[in-house]
Amino acid sequence: MNLLRGLAVLVLFQGIGEGISHIAGIPVPGPVIGMVLLFLALQFSHTETPAWLGRTGHSLIRWLSLMFLPACTGLFFLPDISRNQWLPIAGAIVLATLLTLLLTALLMQKLMPAEADRP
Amino acid sequence: MTAWLGTILLLALTFVAFAAALWLYRLNRGRPTLQALMHPLVTGPLMVSAMLVATHIDYDQYREANQLFFFLLGTTTVALAIPLHQQFHHISRLFRPLIITxxxxxxxxxxxxxxxxxxxxxxxxxxxxxxPKSVTTPIALGLSEKIGGLPALTAGVVVFTGVVGAVMGPLIFRWLGITDDRIIGFVTGICAHGVGTTRAFEISARCGAFASLGLGMTGALTAFSLPWLVIFFLN
Incomplete structure (x- = not known):
């Protein structure tokens, strides 16, 4: 029952987001707008996140890999990717991810204050 | 009748492949590098594809039968607001380093x-x-659709990015001598989204919390800026 209540709230925000995205013609995905609206609603309600909503949300996020499986399978059935596109794709992923990890970590290390509460 | 049965079987295929993939993943618990490569999002789609090819079923039919999961990806995107809200107090304390990073x-x-x-x-x-490669998967899919990419390609790209980040991240942090789990978590969440966040939660709860903060903030920032940038550059 709690799971249903949580799902109902999440789907409601998803619908509102999709609606805004369509009607206003913004190129931002509907669920992202829904996420921001829910975030604002939680921030401004000044109460603890209701336990039922928290549990539903966390179980959905835990099963994200399952929900993503069908979309991911599509990679093996791409229609018109010419063969010469695989090098730019693989190169960009590996090199760009390594560079981003390295530089972002270095930057954050410089910016973070030393931790006082560490034993 | 047969169409109906086919839908059920194709839906079941997703569940069975996922269960098998999860089992393989947990089997390699003691070997972090191998385990990241064996992520259910790498082995699961491989199993489903092999099955579809072997039974001569085309992907569109499989996709149609699994519409439920595509819808739930959107619902899960909305749900990301919850950890974001719960971890938000870190932002006021560490506003400058977090926002700049x-x-x-x-x-x-x-x-x-x-x-x-x-x-x-x-x-x-x-x-x-x-x-959208560094953005968490459900947001990236929606984005790719909105800006005229190939969602299926984006899906693969995002997972591959997550696996590269989750495998290489720990090596890079060790090489840089970074042990602060707030940095490890936040950077992993920015670069390796969901796959990395799962790994971060295995390091510590705080590491996972910072990873989901990084994941949610990167997703929101990219989703609201990338479409406008693409429209701007294509014109």
Whole structure:
């Protein structure tokens, strides 16, 4: 029952987001707008996140890999990717991810204050 | 009747492949590098594809039968607001380092991928499909659709990015001598989204919390800026 209540709230925000995205013609995905609206609603309600909503949300996020499986399978059935596109794709992923990890970590290390509460 | 049965079987295929993939993943618990490569999002789709090829079922039919999961991806995107809200108090305490790292990391991830792919001869469609690569999977899919990429390619690109980040991240942090789990978590969440966040939760709860903060903030920032940038550059 709690799971249903949580799902109902999440789907409601998803619908509102999709609606805004369509009607206003913004190129931002509907669920992202829904996420921001829910975030604002939680921030401004000044109460603890209701336990039922928290549990539903966390179980959905835990099963994200399952929900993503069908979309991911599509990679093996791409229609018109010419063969010469695989090098730019693989190169960009590996090199760009390594560079981003390295530089972002270095930057954050410089910016973070030393931790006082560490034993 | 047969169409109905086919839908049920194709839906069941997803569940069975996922259960098998999860079992394989847990089997390698003691070997972090191998385990990251054995992520259910790597082995699961491989199993489903093999099955579809073997039974001569085309992907569109499989996709149609699994519409439920595509819908739930959107619902889960909305649900990301919950950890974001719960971890938000960190932002007021560490506002400057977190925001600067976020803006740099999120834009560098997109820019570096585009420049490298362009130098290696990527087409416009490839570039657009690559752009949302560091964003958590459900947001990236929606984005790719909105900006005219190939969602299926983006899906693969995002998972591959997550696996590369989750495998290489720990090596890079060790090499840089970084042990602060707030940095490890936040950077992993920015660069390696969901796959990395799962790994971060295995390091510590705080590491996981910072990873989901990085994941949610990168997703929101990219989702609200990337579509406008693409429209701007294509015109």
């Amino acid at each position: 976020l803006i740099f990391g999120a834009s560098f991830a997109v820019a570096s991928a585009l420049i490298i792919a362009w130098l290696l001869g990527g087409s416009v469609e490839t570039l657009i499909s690559l752009a």
